[in-house]
Amino acid sequence: MTDLWQAPDAPVPPRSGNFTAPATPYQGAQYQGSSYQSSDPGQGWAPPPKPGLIPLRPIGFGTLLGASFQVLRRNPKATFGSGLIVQAAIMLVTVVIVGLVTFWALDRIDSAPLDQRDAVTAGSVLAGALSLIIPVALSLIASALLQAVIVVEVARATLGEKLRLGTLWRRAATRLWPLTLWTLLLTVALLIGVAVIAGIVVLLVSVGDVAGIVAGVLVGVFGALLLAAVSAFMYTKTSAVPSLIVLEKLGVRASVIRSWSLTRGYFWRTLGVLLLVGLIVQVISQIVTTPISLLFGVGTVLVDPTGAFAEQSTILSVVVSLIIAIPVAAVAAVVQSAAVALVYLDLRMRKEGLDLELVRYVESTAQGGNVSDPYLAPAESGGYPAG
Template sequence: MKDKSSTPQSFGSVLDLTFRISKNHFATFFLIFLIVVGPIVLLEALISLIGGSGLIRDVASGGSFLEQLTNTVDEALYGTTTIAEDLGTIVSGLATIVLYPIAQAAVILAIKAIRKGEEFTAGTVIKKAFSRFWPIFASSLLFGVIVFGLIFFPILIITIISSIGAVFSPVVGITFGVVLFLGAAAVIAYLLTRWGLYLPAVVFERCAPGLGRSWDLTRRNFWRTFGLIVVIGLIAIIISSVFEMILTMLFGYSVLYTVLLNIITMITTMLFSVGYGLIYFDLKLRNDGDDLMDMIEDYDTPKA
């Protein structure tokens, strides 16, 4: 029987389906991320261990627990990094660009199977996702460059203009900075929302880099799409932040901290991927009438 997600959903229904599908298929979805991203997590942990990080707990010296925690965070933020730490950062960055989109694509492929009432395994959807590896990689890399440009250049321009304004009047400089920042944030949010559904478009519609298709899907649905992405994204960020704070307090920046934090990141990314996929399918239903096409296909298919 087909899942409820095969019909257009309200804002609340998308959120409800996100949590319900994530809970019902948690083991399979987590296995997908574990298979695709897990080796990189182990490699990063090994690099940290070789670089001298403590296995269970690695905190800075201090007279009290709070002082140790403060010194540990200060060293992480302002201290010099080791070669191992830099290498770990590079490995993590490569995983984000290369493997996380593949894992997300596999989850979205699984959601399609759920909607159609089809059987699937972690292996089958991973295999399908890797069959689109190069389009996914190239599109994700392009999207990453766009995100970097949309953030870096406005910040650079705002900083220059605000500094020039501050020479004449601090109030003018601050005012200009705030107004320009809010305007830039609005433009960035708009563009990233309109282009943000590139990944499922690349996976299902073979239209790499998928930015144009995402733009078409979100037409007349910007605020709804933006709201869903923000809500689901905030939930994932809050969960990650809370666990990161707890893990830092318990283990410092040890190898165990690295592994556990990466597991939490995989789970929150999995949750976001489910919501992300549901948003895409819901927009396709609204724009392309996929539910009607499914009905036609079912009617045309002869009964066994």
């Protein structure tokens, strides 16, 4: 059960803290890195328990990748169903609101007198921009809700529990607003970065000479690279924030501080996992959507080569695109959210011995015991500020 990030014969690095292996059903065993080693020479190695989604040990790279997708298969009604509801709501509201406002704006511009057309056009453009506020706000709230749902699902599935969709949503809703605030802060920070770079580029290019244009292009290229690097760094260091908000019930500020601490020493591992999962999801999405889009485009040309039914073809194209895009986006959102939650669990197992707490919880629950939530910060260590 060697961690795939290490050579097969490499020793497992020691984890902080003094941990005692759980009692029955693993009596006589001592925890050695990523497995249980029996004190009886005749028994030898014993695998760590796996009551649910993952073995209760620090998660190997291959296990983490597989578990991110297994979340969908293990509880599809709750996970894929949640993703489908959220993505459908976002896309449908966006299409309806933006589509209606765009149709109204174009009709208003066409019917305006020539001497008033510039003013009407400016007002219509402003109305179109304002119409985006509702879909963006919905997207922030819905994305936060889905993230919370998947975090709860991964946490409970690790313990062998399988919750219904309604139960997941009720538990996730209790931490919706702190998570929405965090999502909003990330979005605003990214928009500010893009706006600053774009503003500098526009100022340089507006000078009009060759030097200004060259400087604008260079600032745009290197500014975009710098923004991408800073975004990747910040996203990695704060990757555990959603899980901390939901599972440990921390506020945004406390979650950021704790996430920064958890990822210390595991930055490149965390970044690699998140980037690879994102890349795999994007590749699969393109493999699914690109051939269908090409076939639909070719089919439209063959059926209506003269464009006599261009309006009907456009409507049909939008409908088909939504039918394809919504399930694909739902799968992508669930898998990426699951990867973030699994990274959090792995970090806590490696740095705080969370796996041993989970084993104790599973054993006590199986024996009818009443134990506290193993994901909460321990009270004896001072805990963390709630939010």
